[in-house]
Amino acid sequence: MAGTDAAGLRILISAGTLGGPGGAQRALSSILRACALDDVDVVARKVVGEPPSGPGSPRHVWDWRHWRWVGSKSTVGLNGRVASVLNPVRARVLPAYDVHIRLYQGAELNPAVRARLRLLVPSGNAIDAATGAPFDYVAMQAPDNAAFVPDGVAATLLPPPLYPLSEEAQRPSADVPGEFYLTAFNPYGPVKGTDDLERAVQHARLPIVWCHSDRGVVNHVPEALRGHPNVVHVPDPSEAELRWLYERCTAYLCFSKTEGFGWSIADGLRHAPVVVSRDIGILTHPAARDLPGVVRVGDDWGPDWSALPTRRGELPQRDLSFQSPEAFRAGLVALLNGAS
Numbered sequence: 382m383a384g385t386d387a388a389g390l391r392i393l394i395s396a397g398t399l400g401g402p403g404g405a406q407r408a409l410s411s412i413l414r415a416c417a418l419d420d421v422d423v424v425a426r427k428v429v430g431e432p433p434s435g436p437g438s439p440r441h442v443w444d445w446r447h448w449r450w451v452g453s454k455s456t457v458g459l460n461g462r463v464a465s466v467l468n469p470v471r472a473r474v475l476p477a478y479d480v481h482i483r484l485y486q487g488a489e490l491n492p493a494v495r496a497r498l499r500l501l502v503p504s505g506n507a508i509d510a511a512t513g514a515p516f517d518y519v520a521m522q523a524p525d526n527a528a529f530v531p532d533g534v535a536a537t538l539l540p541p542p543l544y545p546l547s548e549e550a551q552r553p554s555a556d557v558p559g560e561f562y563l564t565a566f567n568p569y570g571p572v573k574g575t576d577d578l579e580r581a582v583q584h585a586r587l588p589i590v591w592c593h594s595d596r597g598v599v600n601h602v603p604e605a606l607r608g609h610p611n612v613v614h615v616p617d618p619s620e621a622e623l624r625w626l627y628e629r630c631t632a633y634l635c636f637s638k639t640e641g642f643g644w645s646i647a648d649g650l651r652h653a654p655v656v657v658s659r660d661i662g663i664l665t666h667p668a669a670r671d672l673p674g675v676v677r678v679g680d681d682w683g684p685d686w687s688a689l690p691t692r693r694g695e696l697p698q699r700d701l702s703f704q705s706p707e708a709f710r711a712g713l714v715a716l717l718n719g720a721s
Contacts, residue, residue, distance in 0.1 A: 390419040390479045390717070393494060397486025399442060400429035402620075404644045405484050405504045408522070408541045412482070413437045415542035415706035416713075422478075424450055424490060445488040449475060453493035468492040479717055482520070491515040498720040500539070503529045505641025510534055517720060522642035525665040529641075537716060540666065542706035546648045550628055551621035557613060558588050560692055563630035563653070565592035565623065565645050566637065568601040574636030577682035579603060582611040584686050587631055592618045627652035631693045636682060637661060650675075650701060654694045657684055668703035 396409045406429075413421060414437035423439040424447070432442045443449060449471065455464040471493040481496035483489065485504040492515075500520040501513060506529060513519050513534035520539040521527065530536045562585060568575040582589055588611050593602070595616035606612055618626070627633060633649035635658035640646065643662025650656055650663070650672065657676040658664060664675065674697045678684050702708060 390416065390713075391476070392416055392419050392421045392480045392482065393424070393478045393490070393496065394421065394439075395424045395445075395481070395483040395487030395490050397425070397484060398427045398429055399423055399425040399432065399439075404640075404642060405486055407644050408502065408504065408642065409484060411542045411544055411706070412709070413439060414544060415709050424488060426486070426488060445490075450488065450490055450493060453491075454489035464492065480713065483516070489515075498717045500716070502539075502541075503641060505529070505639065508534065518716065523640070523662045523665050524667070525639075525661060526641060538666075539712050539716070540663065540704045540709065541642055542709040543647050543651065543701065543704040544706065545624070546627065546652060547620035547624040549621050550625040551619065552625050553615050553618055553622040555590075555613065555615045557590055557615070557626070557629075560587050560631055561613065561629075562587050562589045562632050562634050562689075563592070563626050564589060564634045564636060565618075565626075565648075566635075567593050572638050574638050574682065575601070575603065575606075577636040578634075579606060581634065581636070581682070582606070582609055585611060586686055586689070586691050588613050589634065590615055590626060590630070592616075592623060592626065623648070624652060628696075629693065631655065631690050632657055632676075635659070638680075647704065650699055652696070654696050655690060657689070663704065666703060668700070672699045673697040674699070 398406050399409060400406060417437040420440050422441040424443045424445050426445050452460050452464050453468055455461045472495045477495040480498045481494050482500045482502065484502045485506045491499060499516045500518055501516040502520050503526055508519055508529050510531045510533060519530045519534055519536040521536050522541055524538060566573045590613045592615045627648055630653055632655035633653040635646050640662030646656060646658050647663050655674045655676060657678060660677050663669060676684060
């Protein structure tokens with residue numbers, strides 16, 4: 382078994398999707414980069430685009446239906462009887478891991494895995510006791526994730542590693558005004574706060590540039606916001622285009638009502654001069670309490686618009702070391718060293 386010092390861990394990650402822009406996908410990509418010196422295998426339900434290559438790429442990428450893992454969570458019927466025989470063999474014969482991390486959307490592989498430390502990342506989802514029981518810890522991405530964890534299930538705080546949104550910034554092709562507020566979310570449900578955006582456009586003193594998927598407009602954007610004169614739509618921006626927008630906005634507006642981590646908030650903390658948000662996700666971390674340029678709003682999402690700037694200011698110095706790749710890796714090693 383590999384050691385538990387600065388490098389050389391064997392890690393297995395079960396994920397829903399490898400690649401793509403979503404929060405769970407961002408978490409997986411960032412973990413891979415932070416563990417670039419380790420041997421990391423990924424089991425994914427879906428792969429978007431080409432699997433990553435180079436530093437921070439997985440050693441193996443398996444489909445969850447690969448013979449190593451297929452049927453591993455079965456407990457009833459013929460499949461359950463087969464799994465009850467096959468899983469102990471898999472766990473005994475296949476190579477062991479130091480750490481097994483299951484992102485919530487990933488397949489349940491625990492019965493077929495031999496690992497010293499088992500972590501479940503809730504990714505903004507409520508965890509029931511039966512789901513959490515096979516893991517040593519629910520690895521909360523932010524302190525308010527405690528609301529997702531039932532009594533009797535062990536939890537620990539392990540914020541995902543945060544990297545710059547993109548190594549470069551590129552102006553989008555959309556016609557963006559000189560001064561603007563920015564928001565970025567796909568309006569797939571009430572939890573994302575589309576109703577708050579509808580109210581905000583009536584009071585905002587600047588246009589609101591809204592980044593979302595093009596499909597999201599067709600399926601979920603209210604008609605009143607599609608052609609609103611105070612809303613500029615930027616569909617499907619690249620990460621480089623998003624970084625350009627963050628760096629040039631007057632303030633980043635997060636309308637979400639709850640988040641697992643809050644990747645758009647974290648990107649705002651890194652790249653935008655002002656971040657306006659409910660007290661959710663990464664903003665609930667003790668180290669985020671006094672970060673400059675953060676405007677916290679209540680449940681009604683009702684900021685004092687007259688107090689928000691109408692011209693872009695300088696990016697304040699924010700200490701984000703609590704969500705650095707080094708902090709994530711050190712936290713992972715500390716948990717492993719404490720495992721029985």
